Amino acid sequence: MENAKRRPFGFYVCSFAFTLERFSFYSAKWLLTIFVATAVASGGLGLTTADAAKMSANLVAFTYLAPLIGGFISDRLIGARYLVPIGMILMGAGYLVGWQASSAAMINIMIVLVSIGTGLFKCQTNAITGRLFNDPKQLDSAFSIQYSFVNIGSFIGTTIIGVLAGSKGYTFCFLICAIMMFLDAVWFIFGWRFLGEAGKRPFKVDERKEKKENKPAEEKKPLTTIEKKRVAAIILVSFFSVIFWVFWYLAYMPVYFYWGGDHAAANWMIGNFQVPTSWFDSLNGLMCITLGPVLAGLWAKLARRPQGDLSMFKKTALGMLLLGLSYVIFAMADVTRGGHLASLGWIVAFGVVLSFGEMVFSPLGNSFISKFSPPRLLSSMMSVWVLAVFFAAKSYGWIYEFTLKFKFAPTYFIIAAIAITAGIILWSLDKKLNSLVIKDEESSNQVS
Secondary structure (H helix, E strand, O other): EEEEEEEHHHHHHHHHHHHHHHHHHHOOOOOOHHHHHHOOHHOOOOHHHHHHHOOOOOHHHHHHHHHHHHHHHHHHOOOOHHHHHHHHHHHHHHHHHHHHHHHHHHHHHHHHHHHHHHHHHHHHHHHHHHHHOOOHHHHHHHHHHHHHHHHHHHHHHHHHHHHHHHHHHHHHHHHHHHHHHHHHHHHHHHHHHHHHOOOOOHHHHHHHHHHHOOOOOOOOOOOHHHHHHHHHHHHHHHHHHHHHHHHHHOOOOOHHHHHHHOOOEOOOOOOOEEOHHHHHHHHHHHHHHHHHHHHHHHHHOOOOOOEEEEEEEEHHHHHHHHHHHHHHHHHHHHHHHHOOOHHHHHHHHHHHHHHHHHHHHHHHHEEEEEEEHHHHHHHHHHHHHHHHHHHHHHHHHHHHHHOOOHHHHHHHHHHHHHHHHHHHHHOOOOHHHHHHHHHHHHHHHHHH
């Protein structure tokens, strides 16, 4: 009998595919932002930092929106395993355009190709991973491990590319990103043999076949009062998600252009070595890798208390509060430097607390919706969540441009206040929001 705990090799095929893809994506996100705003004489496009922020925002935003379209295709038209390498090749082609880019238009073409490619890759690879396990209890562990593969790719990519960009130039590094994606496509096609039947046919085709073979179609009933309240709760918390992610993405822009860049307000030198600003991205990847098991242990320890673990809503409120605290550190760095260069330690402290907030807040997403959404509206509610992140990502470039009109410290103290206030409001709503789950569980127990 096969060991139930053993993970199929196909799982590692998908996970390593994420490592290579995230290597390229996070490297390219930093490259694009810096390249656009760097002077032509220094190998850039010579546009404004606001232009760079808005292009970076477009890259992030549309790579969240495109998977909705890719999901429709893999659900109804083409098997996911065939879409994944096509997506990788399109992303690689986009980075090749970045390699040759000499105008904003070419950067926009790169964004379009990478976004479409991500739409064919991201959700499909996750869906295939889910189909590789017969025991649903293995999924939480599997996706946690896959998240580590994601962050390993991000960490290695931004660390290496940050150094290479200084010696080889920005456009050459886009070529590296492209090569990684083409290697990723070869790797995934090689791994087809280890995926079994997962992703061979559109997912909805498989589901219809299973329903016909196993059980009759269920009668559609109107939503219950509890289900309606849960939908309202998902929409409400999605609003808080917009606040969190718009400030989370915004954080990178002043690191690149206020604390870093040609007129840096911080000292990035360690001895004779100048730390690349991309290592701020590397810090986030490293923190996510190390904090994952630490937080998992903390939540497990809290769960053993008589009163149990913190509720999901309190965790997400805590994430908002940590986000606000990180911005307090950001503003204090400017207040205390007194016209001199700030210590790099301030930027590291900011990045650590920002990442801590992310790791506490981020479990909300798919887990929250999977638990609370009425089954028939699961896809729609997932779309609400994706659209919330899309709007957050699309907005931060414009918000950054707006912040440039004001002094740094007061602006970021205000952002900190908004995040902390949102966290306090969400914490205060915990009992009301959590009661939706408790009531449902109690009524289910009474019926059973």
